[in-house]
Amino acid sequence: MSQEPLREQEVLDVLHAIERGEVTIPIEQQDAASERYSGHVEFIGSNGWRFVIFDDCHEWDYIVEVTAPDGRSLDYETMYRTMPTLAHYRPPLSLSIDQWGIPSPLWDDLGLLRFGGQVDYAASLLVSAIRSYSAGQT
Numbered sequence: 001m002s003q004e005p006l007r008e009q010e011v012l013d014v015l016h017a018i019e020r021g022e023v024t025i026p027i028e029q030q031d032a033a034s035e036r037y038s039g040h041v042e043f044i045g046s047n048g049w050r051f052v053i054f055d056d057c058h059e060w061d062y063i064v065e066v067t068a069p070d071g072r073s074l075d076y077e078t079m080y081r082t083m084p085t086l087a088h089y090r091p092p093l094s095l096s097i098d099q100w101g102i103p104s105p106l107w108d109d110l111g112l113l114r115f116g117g118q119v120d121y122a123a124s125l126l127v128s129a130i131r132s133y134s135a136g137q138t
Contacts, residue, residue, distance in 0.1 A: 006072045008083040014049050015089060018099050023047045030101025040064055043100065053102065060096045063089060 017023040024046045033041045036055055043051045048069030054061040063086065067073040079087040096102050 003070065003072055006066070006068055006074050008079075008086045010068075011066050011074065011083075011086055012089070014045070014047065015091070017047070018045060019091060019095050021099070023049070025100055027101075030099075033101035034097075041102065053100070055102050058102070060090050060100065060102050062087065 014023060018025065025043050026046075029043050033043070033053075033055065038055055038057050041053050041055050043053065045051070050065075050067040052064040052066075054064050062076065063079065064076050065073060066079075074083070074086075076087070090096070091100060
């Protein structure tokens, strides 16, 4: 008996569950992603879904492959040809760091600090204030 193929909405539902924090990406995988400059990065969510993301110079570029816990999968070509919303999915900027660990040059430019895979806004503000004070910009 053959399985139904993955549907676009099915995968988007999982991605949105990650955005809401209902499904999590282990901190070890986030840390490994943040240390990588470019290439394919694999994530396995707390619900067993597997995502391979192309990280292009510290930026989420696109989903290379997604596999459901039951083994059904999609590759980029299929997504690109038949699932435009999924093919062009990108998490909100803060979530690409907080949920996935894929940093962005914008965050680096802003000087935001990460601790345990999460952006620490208070520490980032404190460091920014100290830098401004030491540079005589207060």
